[in-house]
Amino acid sequence: MTQEYNLKNHGVELPVELIGRLTFLRTEENLPIVFLFDEHHGNLNSCIEKNIANAIELIVKAKVVLVGVESLAGGKSWDSENQEYSNDYSNKKLDDYYATVYKNSVTKFADEVSKYSKDLVCGVESFGMMHRIGEDCLEGNFHFGKDVSLHTLNESRSKHFIKTLFENYNLKGIQGNLILNCGGNHNSHIEQWITSGEMDDIVGIRANYIRINTIN
Numbered sequence: 001m002t003q004e005y006n007l008k009n010h011g012v013e014l015p016v017e018l019i020g021r022l023t024f025l026r027t028e029e030n031l032p033i034v035f036l037f038d039e040h041h042g043n044l045n046s047c048i049e050k051n052i053a054n055a056i057e058l059i060v061k062a063k064v065v066l067v068g069v070e071s072l073a074g075g076k077s078w079d080s081e082n083q084e085y086s087n088d089y090s091n092k093k094l095d096d097y098y099a100t101v102y103k104n105s106v107t108k109f110a111d112e113v114s115k116y117s118k119d120l121v122c123g124v125e126s127f128g129m130m131h132r133i134g135e136d137c138l139e140g141n142f143h144f145g146k147d148v149s150l151h152t153l154n155e156s157r158s159k160h161f162i163k164t165l166f167e168n169y170n171l172k173g174i175q176g177n178l179i180l181n182c183g184g185n186h187n188s189h190i191e192q193w194i195t196s197g198e199m200d201d202i203v204g205i206r207a208n209y210i211r212i213n214t215i216n
Helices: 044-061 092-101 108-116 127-136 154-172 184-196 199-203
Strands: 002-005 016-019 021-026 033-039 064-073 121-125 177-183 208-213
Touching: 016 044, 021 184, 033 044, 033 184, 044 064, 044 108, 044 177, 064 092, 064 108, 064 154, 092 127, 108 121, 121 154, 127 154, 154 177, 154 184, 154 199, 177 184, 184 199, 184 208
Parallel strands: 033 177, 033 208, 064 121, 064 177
Antiparallel strands: 002 016, 021 208
């Protein structure tokens, strides 16, 4: 069921009809808005379809100009061997190639929003971090047999997501609002950084944040 929201104090002139629970994490005037979409990759309670509907509503009525998705790779190169961002390491060319073709197993949100407007969608996943997590989960390595979501690099991935979203925003030289679609655990990291006051230093831009949960 949709609910109508008035976001005029955020610069959105038209009322928007959205599905799910909204949490307003920062509400100041004259700032871009980042809508943080929680996604359960198993599509619990049809959250992916609901997120698609919300995204299209916000693109049409709320000046959304960029949609970052976890399902595609993007952002700066990360050296999985030395575990650092780098433009000069032995596997960089190979990593950069695989990053251009990388997709995770759940791309429905990205695919459907791209059909509506392909130029809006950008990948925010770190191929290097995902590669390292995969290596660490192999038999004989330290994370074998453990819950992948508990890997220590997942917080770094969350930071990569939000930084990459704003890097694309700055690179394109655009103005308007943004969406980040990713797992709820990642948005919880981001919410913690907003609450603690760290977020502005992480991304270099002050923005408003609204988290939208359509899972439960």
